[in-house]
Amino acid sequence: MTTPQTSDDVTRRDFLETVAKTGGQSFLFGSMFVNTALLRLPQDAAPASAKAKADAEAGKGIIYGFVVDTTKCIGCGSCVRACRAENGVPDGYNRTWVEQYTFYPNGEVVVNSPVGGENGFAEPGPTRNMPAELATVQPVRGFFVPKLCNHCIDTPCIQVCPVGASFKTDEGVVLVDHERCVGCAYCVQACPFGSRYLNPDTMTADKCTWCYHRITKGKLPACVVSCPAEARIFGNVSDPTSKISQILATNRVQVLKSYLGTRPRTRYIGLDSEVI
Amino acid sequence: MRHAAHFARLVALVAVAVAGFLFVRSKVVPKDFGVKGHYRLSAIADEAKREPRHIGSADCADCHSEIYEAWSTGKHHIPQCENCHGPGLMHTKVVGEESTAAYPDKMLKVSKLAIRRPTGFTECKWCHLKTFERPSTLKSIASVEQHITQHNGKYTPDSKCVDCHNPHTTLVTPGKSGLAFLSQAAK
């Protein structure tokens, strides 16, 4: 006769047996769904890679880039108006804006962007930032800096989107899927440049798209077309004969907040150390 | 099955919940999600299919050929038509009697012809009213009153740039409104 096992052993064994049986049966059912729901079926992967190959062979290896030449900007605000009209940007928000930098003899810098520069800067309106003590002082130098989404290579905005609503196309353009975005505004917080906003009409995140709907039809972004000073240049940086490639080859360019490592695709000519 | 029946039921409940979750997920997540990256592939097409609202000055020439000729050969050919007149898409649809139902009202309400009617004053000041930070190569005036008085004109609060300047060619016609010569090319 074998030594009777302790009640503890019996309990533990029975318990594990029960759980294993029930769990195993449930898992089998569950895994059926897992296969269909979670895993990508092999044939889904094939067409994407085959297409990419065909595109590359057809010479569609386009990578877009943008250059802002701050030495040429006259602060007319045409780009801001054109963008707002082209993309239906809601009032109070900007997909692109122009900043005005004014330097005073005591070394102080005053930065302005009244309504994003939409009315230009000659008669900007009452939202102009002007410290009282400098109102009558003659400035020593100044310039304008247009800004827009930098369409970074290592985007912090795509990194933090919880649902995969923020993404990058093959050409390097960062877009938002307005049907998946839940409106948490995490990407808005994560953008170091303030390029994003929560659109109050759609309640989703929104930002400059480099006028994706225009550039995919062979047109230029609205801000580039409307700029009368050639301060904005857009094009295919993987084509060495394009205007932008030539500008990048012959100029010293900077990016904003390079120390953050987001690797913006929007480059600037003539940035000053006071431009943050 | 001794003394652990309640755990068996708990595990079964959990399994049902997980299976239910996966089932709902398979129905709700779009099939083209995750194909190329962690996003819905058709979102790219959603963005790309939007209609450009600025049509480009060359397309304005289809109907406004004389003005286009005057403008493109004159000194003011750098700012585009739509810089002062706003986007032209709605205008082409309204005059071409196409349906505008799919567009927001805001785009149509600018004027009867769904294109911005310039004031002949505000638009000019955007570029030509002097600001300190502007590169000095652009012709600018310090103030409207000073400019008019300097050129022996009579300034009133209603004075407009187009009272003397042709906005398309920059041709100056003192005493006569510049609007009378909109189509006339500068010689």
Next chain:
Amino acid sequence: MHHFITEGYVLPNQQHIYWTVMIVLYPYITGIVAGAFIISSLHHVFDKDELKPVSRFAMVMAFAFLLFATLPLLNHLGHPERALNIMFTPNVTSAMAGFGFIYSTYLFILAVEIWLVYRTDIVHLYNETKYPALRPVYWLLALGVLDISKEAEAVDHKVMLFLASIGIPAACGLHGYVGFIFGAIKANPWWASPLMPVIFLLSAIVSGVAMVMICYIIIQWLNGREISGPAVQALIETAWYFLIIDVVLELLELINHAYMANEDWAILKTLVTTKLFVSMFVIQILLGSVIPFLAMGAVVVFKERIPAMVRNIIGVAGGVLLLAQVAAMRWNVVMGGQMFSKSLRGFLNFEVDIGGREGLLAGIFIFCLPFVVIFVFSRLLPLWGDVSTFPKEWMKEKPVERQPLKGWSKFSS
């Protein structure tokens, strides 16, 4: 969202504050959950017997608050109907995407733990409840299994220990990831810090312990029941120790910013010394940290020499100040980080909405809901002890044993 008054140069898209009361409330609620859970785990896992009187209540309170943790988030989302996308297509690089799974897992662990703790009482009350309408409720809670033999209890106990031990890292995960949501954002110099998850977790524990302490003392006092001295002493000591580590790290973060004096320090210094002066130095540090440190420290040091009444008052008052401290800390992090612009040149003056979807009143309302759940729970199951403490008047009357009548004794044998 409306425009706020700006000072200096604020980037055009930053003239709105996107994360307001709801986003301050969410970590506050999950914080209370973590702290209450630690108290109950100190008893269940680490055998701190002084906390036995509060361990069941702490667990129930943690569960009640956890039930409503999602509500402030759903209320804030632009599209709450799409909220499940976070679980259907989570982006693995996003800390926020962790919410769905971490929350569900922890909710499951806590629910099962409470279930196991209360299982024998549930079955007992199924048999003994006076109200027939409640019997199906108890039956469902028992999952239809009425086995409360010694062997079943032994199995329950083992599983409970296991859950309590994995529950602690799960609770740390539930709150740590919130800190990471802020701490990993390099775009915001006020948030970006590796200390952020630790600070959030420690302040969470402080708030949870404080809440348990306040509720215990006040509820027992209102019901005229005994307040266990050792329990209050243990609660005060736990809160005190965690307060010290929490405040040290909070101050360390600030001092580190000031000492390194990066490009962002100029504007952060102005932020902290002007806009956040009251909420940080007066509420968070002076009222919320220094005063509780001194008062509760006296209780920790002098132990039995402090009269019970004084100890209880310090427990409640200290607890309230600690709750204010943690609320102020959350406010300073979330709102402070949005009150200055990424241009590093301007500020936003924020006036909190009283009404509205994301206003103060909505926040207070959501915060009160867990107490409703706790109240309902207390009608069904005993909060403060085992089933013998459950009100007898809600249970079936036991048949009264008939005593033989004294005057008839000559007829009884």
